Amino acid sequence: MQRYLSPILRVDFLYKFSSVKKRTEQAAKIVEDYTSKVIEERRNYLKTLKEAESFGDVEENNNVGLRRKNMAFIDTLLKAQEENRCLMTDKDIRDQVSTFKAAGNDTVTAASCWTLLIKGTYPEIQKKVVDELHQVFGSSKRAPTMNDLAELKYLERCIKETLRLYSTFPFFKRQIREYIHFHDGLVAPAGVTASINLFMLHRDPEHFPDPERFDPDRFLPENCARRHPHSYLPFSAGPRNCIGQKFALLEGNAVVSTVLRHLEVEAAQSIDEVKIEHQVALVMKPQNGLKVRLRDRGADDLKLRLN
Ligand code: HEM
Incomplete structure (x- = not known):
């Protein structure tokens, strides 16, 4: 926001040497690390769920399963990536999750x-x-x-x-x-x-x-x-x-x-x-x-x- 409001900081060259850039990057890293952790935990959880489903341990109508009609947004992205149905990289998924986190929290x-x-x-x-x-x-x-x-x-x-x-x-x-x-x-x-x-x-x-x-x-x-x-x-x-x-x-x-x-x-x-x-x-x-x-x-x- 500071950069957005400052005509000086909008110049890339000046921004590069400013303390605002350093602080922005530090803050962004906290957000990115957190998002990556959430995604990784969810990926592992879905993996466990998939194994359980293949053994028939999870009921068909449970509300977290991978066969659910209305899956959680993050699950839809991860499932599509895993099944090669979309060309999303890990960073793309992280950006989407960050947007939802920022916009929805x-x-x-x-x-x-x-x-x-x-x-x-x-x-x-x-x-x-x-x-x-x-x-x-x-x-x-x-x-x-x-x-x-x-x-x-x-x-x-x-x-x-x-x-x-x-x-x-x-x-x-x-x-x-x-x-x-x-x-x-x-x-x-x-x-x-x-x-x-x-x-x-x-x-x-x-x-x-x-x-x-x-x-x-x-x-x-x-x-x-x-x-x-x-x-x-x-x-x-x-x-x-x-x-x-x-x-x-x-x-x-x-x-x-x-x-x-x-x-x-x-x-x-x-x-x-x-x-x-x-x-x-x-x-x-x-x-x-x-x-x-x-x-x-x-x-x-x-x-x-x-x-
Ligand atoms: C009281 C709560 C909320 C308010 C007042 C609100 C308000 C808004 C507004 C005004 C925009 C449009 C910005 C624009 O037109 O440029 C927007 C976009 C968005 N919101 Fe919300 N929002 C709320 C809750 C949520 C929640 C809970 C989520 C997700 C779970 C969410 C996800 C998004 C996303 C992803 C966008 C971007 C959509 C796009 O660019 O296509 N928001 N929100």
Whole structure:
């Protein structure tokens, strides 16, 4: 990010001798080593699984096997490579896994943290979520199933409304291919790069009246149908949009519902006081974490900083 923002560091020759390059390489090595370790462990695991399957030790309908219809992404890549169905090198696979790790990790973590702070800020909304959780889970402590998560409609609307106000991926860029004439007379020439700023787009009062108000019902199906399809873009749009958006909402539902089934959340700071990191690298994060108080029924308060 430092290089991206500095005209001096963009010059290859100057970058080559900078401390930024050294630090970038050190950091990249940590990420690459970690990714390689994950891939290697998975490869060994699949090897063991394959041997077990060939001996008939693994049930046909197990949810990790190599004959599964919807295999995990990493398994699909490794299997295709092994069967010579694609020309991916180990580095290609590592790059794909790194992209998923970078795009899918911090984004969901930050979205879950913002959702929890909002729950702690608006107790009446938290109560509605908890009522919904009661309807789905009763007093059981069992882990959620996919069907349970699909039933958490109000919670999902809360996460969508959180992503409207605090889009964890706050801007993305596109190269304009042809002249665009805007209705206010401005023109964007072909070839320039346009940055789409979600913080502003999602606060446009034409599409979201009283934009600063947190209102999950904006995402009731009938309200969504009335809005322009591009008025809300937390996962971008078009052929390069977020490939993991359904998974992200599912993951957010799983994380936030699990916390709220066990703990009551109270904001330990006003949401208006939260300062956003100056240099948004990829994911919009608070400068000093999001402070909430978590109360387990009967236990002492536990003050946590969610990063
Ligand atoms: C709340 C969570 C998430 C948000 C807000 C988010 C947002 C986005 C956005 C805005 C883009 C498009 C960037 C662009 O148009 O240039 C994107 C791309 C992408 N996302 Fe997500 N994402 C989330 C979660 C995930 C998850 C969980 C995964 C994977 C499991 C994932 C994988 C990807 C990948 C691979 C791309 C690149 C797609 C491409 O370039 O073709 N994302 N994401």
